C-alpha cells in the first residue's frame with residue numbers, strides 16, 4: 001500500500017494559526033514579538049530561506065527585520081551588531097543566517113548570540129539544555145521533525161530510529177530529540193559500513209545527507225516512517241530530497257515530501273521559538 005504523505009504545509013498552516021492566536025494574546029499585554037535576521041552577503045539559497053521566514057512571521061503577526069550586510073563585513077563588526085540586538089528589548093529572537101563568509105568564525109558568532117534570544121537553538125548552552133532534556137529553544141528542523149512524526153499518531157518510544165547524517169544543525173540534534181522521546185537511536189554517516197544493514201532495521205528513518213535520491217526503496221524497512229530532510233536541486237531545476245520518493249512511497253507507511261515537508265515545519269518552529277521567547281520576557 002502506498003505511504004501516507006505527511007504534509008508539512010498543512011501541518012504548518014494549523015500550527016501557524018495557533019501561533020497567531022498566541023501573538024494576539026501577547027500583543028494584548030502590550031508586547032510585539034519581534035525577530036531580527038542577520039544576513040551577510042548574498043547567498044541565493046539564504047536569500048530564499050529568509051523570504052520564507054519573513055512570510056511566516058508576517059502570517060502570524062510577528063515583527064520581522066532583515067539586517068543585510070555586504071560580504072565584506074568583518075567578524076568584529078558582526079559581533080557588535082549581535083551585541084546591540086542582545087541589548088535591545090524590542091527583539092526577542094536573533095538569527096544569523098548560515099553559512100557565513102569564510103573570514104567569519106561561525107562558532108564565535110553563534111556563541112555571541114544571547115542564549116535567551118537564540119531562536120535557532122544553536123548556542124552551546126541551549127544544545128546542552130536540549131541534551132539534558134531541559135526546557136529550552138530546540139533547533140527548528142529537528143523540532144519540526146518530531147512534531148511531524150507525532151502529528152500522524154506514531155509512537156516514538158521504543159522505536160528503532162536511524163539518522164543518516166550527523167550535521168550539528170540536523171543529524172545530531174534530531175537523534176538527541178528522538179532519544180529524549182525514548183527511541184533507540186543509531187547514527188549513520190559517510191564512513192558507515194553497510195549502510196543498508198542499518199536503514200533496513202529503521203522503524204523511523206531520517207535522511208539528512210544532502211545527496212539527491214540517496215536512499216532507495218530497497219533500503220527501507222516495509223512500513224517505516226521516512227523523514228526526508230534533503231533539499232537538492234537537480235540540473236533540470238527540479239527540487240528533490242535525499243530519498244527516492246517514488247520508490248519510498250511503495251515501501252514506507254508515512255513519508256515526508258520535498259518540497260512541502262520538513263522545510264515549512266522548520267520555519268514554523270522558528271516562529272514558535274520567537275513567540276516563546278517573547279512570552280518568556282513577559283514572565
Ligand code: GUN
Nearest residue numbers: 095096097098099120140
Ligand atoms: N542555514 C541553513 N539552515 C539554517 C538554519 O536553520 N538557521 C540558520 N541560522 N542558518 C541556516
